[in-house]
Amino acid sequence: MIQDDLVPQHRKLVSSYTLVDRIFRRVITTGGLFSLVILGLIGAFLLYRGFEIFSDFGFSFITGEVWNIGDPMDTSTAVLGIGAMLMGSVITSVIAIVIAVPCAIAVALFIEYYSPKRLRLILTAVLDLVAAIPSVIFGIWGYAVLLPIIEDWSVPLERWLDFIPIFSVPSGIFGRSPFLAGVLLALMVIPIVTSVAREVYSQAPRDLIDASYALGGTRWGAIRNVVIPFGRSGLVGGAMLGLGRALGETVAVYLTLNLVFDINFRILGSAGGNVASLIATKFGEATEYELKALMAAGLVLFLVTLLVNFMASFIVNRSRKIL
Amino acid sequence: MDTPNLETKEVINSNIQMEPTVMNDTTRRNADNLEAKGESGLETRGVHAWFDKHHALADVSLHFPENTVTGLIGPSGCGKSTFLRLLNRMHEFIPKAAMAGQVLFEGNDIYADDVNAIDMRRRIGMVFQKPNPFPAMNIGENVVAGLKLSKIKSDNKDEVIEDCLTRAGLWNEVKDRLKSPGGSLSGGQQQRLCIARSLALKPDVLLLDEPCSALDPGSTLRVEETIVQLSESMTIVIVTHNMQQAARVSDYCAFFLSDGGPGHLVEADLTTSIFSNPKDTRTADYVQGRFG
Numbered sequence: 285m286i287q288d289d290l291v292p293q294h295r296k297l298v299s300s301y302t303l304v305d306r307i308f309r310r311v312i313t314t315g316g317l318f319s320l321v322i323l324g325l326i327g328a329f330l331l332y333r334g335f336e337i338f339s340d341f342g343f344s345f346i347t348g349e350v351w352n353i354g355d356p357m358d359t360s361t362a363v364l365g366i367g368a369m370l371m372g373s374v375i376t377s378v379i380a381i382v383i384a385v386p387c388a389i390a391v392a393l394f395i396e397y398y399s400p401k402r403l404r405l406i407l408t409a410v411l412d413l414v415a416a417i418p419s420v421i422f423g424i425w426g427y428a429v430l431l432p433i434i435e436d437w438s439v440p441l442e443r444w445l446d447f448i449p450i451f452s453v454p455s456g457i458f459g460r461s462p463f464l465a466g467v468l469l470a471l472m473v474i475p476i477v478t479s480v481a482r483e484v485y486s487q488a489p490r491d492l493i494d495a496s497y498a499l500g501g502t503r504w505g506a507i508r509n510v511v512i513p514f515g516r517s518g519l520v521g522g523a524m525l526g527l528g529r530a531l532g533e534t535v536a537v538y539l540t541l542n543l544v545f546d547i548n549f550r551i552l553g554s555a556g557g558n559v560a561s562l563i564a565t566k567f568g569e570a571t572e573y574e575l576k577a578l579m580a581a582g583l584v585l586f587l588v589t590l591l592v593n594f595m596a597s598f599i600v601n602r603s604r605k606i607l
Numbered sequence: 608m609d610t611p612n613l614e615t616k617e618v619i620n621s622n623i624q625m626e627p628t629v630m631n632d633t634t635r636r637n638a639d640n641l642e643a644k645g646e647s648g649l650e651t652r653g654v655h656a657w658f659d660k661h662h663a664l665a666d667v668s669l670h671f672p673e674n675t676v677t678g679l680i681g682p683s684g685c686g687k688s689t690f691l692r693l694l695n696r697m698h699e700f701i702p703k704a705a706m707a708g709q710v711l712f713e714g715n716d717i718y719a720d721d722v723n724a725i726d727m728r729r730r731i732g733m734v735f736q737k738p739n740p741f742p743a744m745n746i747g748e749n750v751v752a753g754l755k756l757s758k759i760k761s762d763n764k765d766e767v768i769e770d771c772l773t774r775a776g777l778w779n780e781v782k783d784r785l786k787s788p789g790g791s792l793s794g795g796q797q798q799r800l801c802i803a804r805s806l807a808l809k810p811d812v813l814l815l816d817e818p819c820s821a822l823d824p825g826s827t828l829r830v831e832e833t834i835v836q837l838s839e840s841m842t843i844v845i846v847t848h849n850m851q852q853a854a855r856v857s858d859y860c861a862f863f864l865s866d867g868g869p870g871h872l873v874e875a876d877l878t879t880s881i882f883s884n885p886k887d888t889r890t891a892d893y894v895q896g897r898f899g
Binding site: 489491492494495496497498499500501502505506509510513514 | 752755756801
């Protein structure tokens with residue numbers, strides 16, 4: 285046993301920073317906190333403005349399929365629910381991701397492992413440019429160019445696949461459908477997903493790729509055996525980032541989707557919507573009470589995208605740790 | 608490095624308890640073999656290698672007789688590993704790499720236009736410096752990974768796994784946990800797993816690039832035992848920085864050196880001759896630890 289008085293007194297360990305270090309720390313800390321504060325303020329503001337709606341409608345605001353402000357003088361006659369829009373956001377985003385992820389994988393693998401060096405530089409630059417195109421341009425283009433093309437595709441697609449409920453269109457009206465919006469969103473998120481995929485694929489360990497070759501593997505064998513398993517979780521993170529963008533997209537969806545307040549699973553039919561385009565559509569002429577409802581809808585969208593992005597960074601970080 | 612043990616390989620090997628019959632089998636070792644230009648084994652003729660404009664290796668002509676172990680020795684940067692990677696066409700995966708000369712395998716130039724490099728690599732296996740089992744696969748899957756990559760159907764995968772792991776000297780250590788990930792093994796076990804993985808393709812030649820440089824002495828010994836046992840049925844070329852290792856496992860030794868210019872072959876001979884009676888003073892200096 286060591287006597288208490290024999291235990292040497294602990295010395296204080298102080299690390300002192302130079303003035304420059306201290307100033308730098310302050311600046312960095314402030315900057316870091318600032319973005320968190322802004323994020324928190326946005327959430328608080330939306331909650332404050334939309335709180336009345338949540339207390340009036342409760343959970344039915346999220347599930348409801350009716351958007352009727354009733355008598356503008358009497359708020360108790362209003363029935364407001366964003367269920368159809370929220371579902372629309374999910375459906376269009378899922379269509380976008382289902383199309384975008386395989387394309388992004390193919391493009392990323394081509395750029396990293398097959399393309400000649402010059403083409404690689406060009407493709408990378410082009411993808412960055414595509415990512416920078418304003419969404420309203422995508423929207424106009426989608427309306428003017430993509431719409432007739434998708435309409436042409438939708439007719440035979442419906443004819444062959446109408447035994448699957450989501451592909452059948454009893455109304456016979458195609459046009460501005462969730463499928464069109466989904467395809468457009470896919471084109472918008474492909475650059476994001478591709479750039480994440482490219483980054484994770486480029487970090488695939490060279491020694492394992494060599495090992496595949498030394499075992500008589502082809503290039504595709506090495507990619508399937510090493511690169512794709514290695515990039516799997518990073519790719520999920522990239523897909524989530526793309527999903528975040530697709531969920532929040534406003535103008536492009538506004539221009540290419542008929543706003544209809546019915547939950548519509550028939551992706552080829554001309555009816556749908558998403559939360560962001562609902563807000564954009566109703567904002568200009570909203571009554572005071574309706575405005576609160578739009579704020580509440582904004583909060584729901586905010587939380588959903590935040591959740592998706594948190595999941596994305598969680599998954600990406602976890603894949604980094606494995607490295 | 609201490610003055611290397613210049614006694615014969617047999618004496619050194621007796622320390623690691625090799626089968627005496629194997630180690631005393633001198634019939635296959637003959638200095639003339641190095642000159643033999645036959646249809647057998649692996650042979651290089653006037654091989655050069657470049658990385659872009661850097662001339663890394665110049666004019667190497669060597670013969671690796673069948674079922675022998677040849678050690679490639681020499682200081683860092685002398686082109687040993689480059690030379691090894693030329694022997695199974697791994698060199699060409701490095702951007703801007705180039706080569707000249709011929710590599711003959713069973714009398715055929717492996718760089719000829721009509722040779723399928725992928726099939727050829729299945730017959731000339733390679734084990735790397737850093738143990739690199741596939742992390743997404745368990746031990747058993749790692750062993751048959753080459754079969755999967757080559758789309759070779761095997762009805763008795765379990766037998767292949769047991770056979771290869773046994774020949775790599777790993778079976779007894781892992782037979783109860785074939786389903787655990789390859790990364791859960793120790794470094795030495797991982798390296799023997801990588802050897803087993805190469806064996807599954809039944810190669811005629813096995814190239815080893817400093818296979819023990821990341822391993823502790825005990826694991827090194829186990830890998831060396833494996834190499835000596837394997838050399839009964841296949842041709843082995845091993846790059847090593849460890850003089851004692853070269854003395855312990857190899858039948859022949861080739862000494863490479865770069866004196867400012869491209870690396871080149873200084874001398875190749877029976878390992879016993881290289882260590883006891885080298886023709887070139889630079890070889891003597893190197894194997895006795897005076898430089899490198």
